[in-house]
Amino acid sequence: MTARILVSACLMGHAVRYDGASKPLIHPAVDRWRREGRLVTICPEMSAGMPVPRPPAEIEGGRTGADVLAGRSRVLEKTGGDVTSEFRRAAENALALARETNCRFALLIDGSPSCGSGFIYDGRFSGERIAGEGVTAALLRANGVEVYSDREIETLVARIGGDTGNGVGGWQ
Template structure:
């Protein structure tokens, strides 16, 4: 069975980011996976009913998505609005979709309080990064979905080659 990949909608060219923009990821593997029907596209925040555009949000205090899932942190907008529950709901939606569509892998935009897998911003809205993951990346990993960032496409290609007997 061909492995499915949950992918951030912004990476697929959808203008769903907080600022109303997209971050299209151009890579031959993405086009091949699209043609093979492997990609399952989702913006977690939109799935939870958040608007586009919306104020930027960060995880407070240098915490990570795992902290949010355990109740030990908050996601706040630059305006000060607490959006923790929306981000938790977004993560739960992403997990439900991944499980329903047999996505064993995810390719997510790094830095996002939802999708970040290598880093997130520290909650000060100053551009400072901290090592860690967003809420969606955390819940996916906790449930056995292998998460790759937009900078790790080649790693995902190699991983899929092992899964698909070279058909990735």
């Protein structure tokens, strides 16, 4: 089975980010994977019914998605609204879609309180980045999906590069 990749909708050019924008990832591998039917697109927040645009949100207290999943932190909007349950539902939706479509990999936008996998923001809406991952990235990783940020596209290309259509890394 050819490796499938769950990908953030904003990276595919969909205007689904909190500010109504997209962040298209232009790369030959993305074009090839699209032609081969390997990409499964999702905006976790939209899958949970969140609107576009929506207030910016961050994980409080310099914590991470794993803390949110464990109930030790919340996801708060800049306006003060608590959107923790929506972000948890978003992560569960992404995991369910990954399982349904046999996505062993995820290519997610970094910085997002959902999709960030290398960095997220510090929870003070200060613009300061901290090492960590968002709620969706954390749940996917905890369930065996290999998560890569948009900045790690070359690493993902190398990882999948040996895919002969008979599985990747021993996956069948």
